[in-house]
Amino acid sequence: MLHLSARRVGSLLARRATAALSTSSARMASHDVAQAADMSQPMYWDRLDTPLPDKPFKDVLTAADKSLKQKEKGPWSQLTKEEKIALYRMSFCQTYPEMKQKTSEWKTVIGGMFIFLGFTGLVVWWQRIYVYPPHPRTFDEEWQAKQLKRMLDMRINPVEGFSAKWDYEKGQWK
Amino acid sequence: MFRAAVRLSVSGVRSLTRTQPRCQAVLTSRCYSHGKQETDEEFDAHWVTYFNKPDIDAWELRKGMNTLIGYDLVPEPKILEAALRACRRLNDLASAIRILEAVKDKSGPHKEIYPYLIQELKPTLDELGISTPEELGIDKV
Numbered sequence: 001m002l003h004l005s006a007r008r009v010g011s012l013l014a015r016r017a018t019a020a021l022s023t024s025s026a027r028m029a030s031h032d033v034a035q036a037a038d039m040s041q042p043m044y045w046d047r048l049d050t051p052l053p054d055k056p057f058k059d060v061l062t063a064a065d066k067s068l069k070q071k072e073k074g075p076w077s078q079l080t081k082e083e084k085i086a087l088y089r090m091s092f093c094q095t096y097p098e099m100k101q102k103t104s105e106w107k108t109v110i111g112g113m114f115i116f117l118g119f120t121g122l123v124v125w126w127q128r129i130y131v132y133p134p135h136p137r138t139f140d141e142e143w144q145a146k147q148l149k150r151m152l153d154m155r156i157n158p159v160e161g162f163s164a165k166w167d168y169e170k171g172q173w174k
Numbered sequence: 175m176f177r178a179a180v181r182l183s184v185s186g187v188r189s190l191t192r193t194q195p196r197c198q199a200v201l202t203s204r205c206y207s208h209g210k211q212e213t214d215e216e217f218d219a220h221w222v223t224y225f226n227k228p229d230i231d232a233w234e235l236r237k238g239m240n241t242l243i244g245y246d247l248v249p250e251p252k253i254l255e256a257a258l259r260a261c262r263r264l265n266d267l268a269s270a271i272r273i274l275e276a277v278k279d280k281s282g283p284h285k286e287i288y289p290y291l292i293q294e295l296k297p298t299l300d301e302l303g304i305s306t307p308e309e310l311g312i313d314k315v
Contacts, residue, residue, distance in 0.1 A: 051273060081305065097315045
């Protein structure tokens with residue numbers, strides 16, 4: 001997926017817009033593109049807060065379905081369990097328990113997060129090696145030691161802070 | 175019985191039941207803080223009247239049910255009974271079963287509500303021949 005988008009970006013930069021569009025649309029046409037739903041018509045959806053959607057699930061009824069629908073007009077106690085379930089499935093796609101099923105989507109999300117974090121870590125590491133300039137000399141061990149001695153000699157924060165923690169008689173930290 | 179304090183306006187519903195003279199007298203359910211609050215009994219009566227309309231059509235049933243499920247409450251058995259009878263008039267068994275599933279979901283963590291509703295609705299369910307989702311085995315995945 002990553003190299004595909006990189007290639008698209010490369011083609012957009014390198015070629016003209018029309019050529020790039022024809023390349024990407026040709027790639028899309030080779031996949032199975034889902035039919036776009038006609039949103040001007042009443043739609044079906046499974047939602048916990050909308051028990052009765054705008055249209056039944058099955059639009060095209062077979063002859064058996066139609067005869068069952070006729071039977072539905074009579075007393076419902078004459079319907080068998082299987083017929084009742086068939087009538088339910090004609091009108092609705094998923095039952096409430098099926099709608100409320102847990103998915104494993106969270107694994108995809110967390111996994112994707114870690115992949116991108118890891119990739120970022122690699123990028124930062126590469127930067128550390130190839131991009132960052134050398135350290136200032138004030139970071140050297142020797143310089144830091146001399147700096148520390150100078151601070152103690154100047155008695156920086158002698159009452160409660162820095163030098164207060166240094167034992168001047170013994171020449172060590174308290 | 176299982177009510178939250180806040181009610182949504184049922185003005186949209188009332189406009190559909192304009193032909194029922196009883197409903198015109200009830201103007202207490204708008205979302206004002208200064209107006210009279212609709213009581214539980216008035217709310218129930220509203221909805222029972224709505225579903226008891228003899229020539230209710232499929233759209234009104236769907237709209238009523240979806241609105242009712244949108245409220246922060248589990249409907250009283252008498253409202254559900256009226257809705258189930260409306261399904262019978264419309265020859266729609268699937269919607270009747272769906273209504274039972276929906277109220278079970280509405281009860282949320284309160285597992286004792288749904289058995290109570292089924293117990294109260296048993297006479298109606300038997301009379302109309304509606305099977306519960308449990309009887310049909312579609313309450314499990």
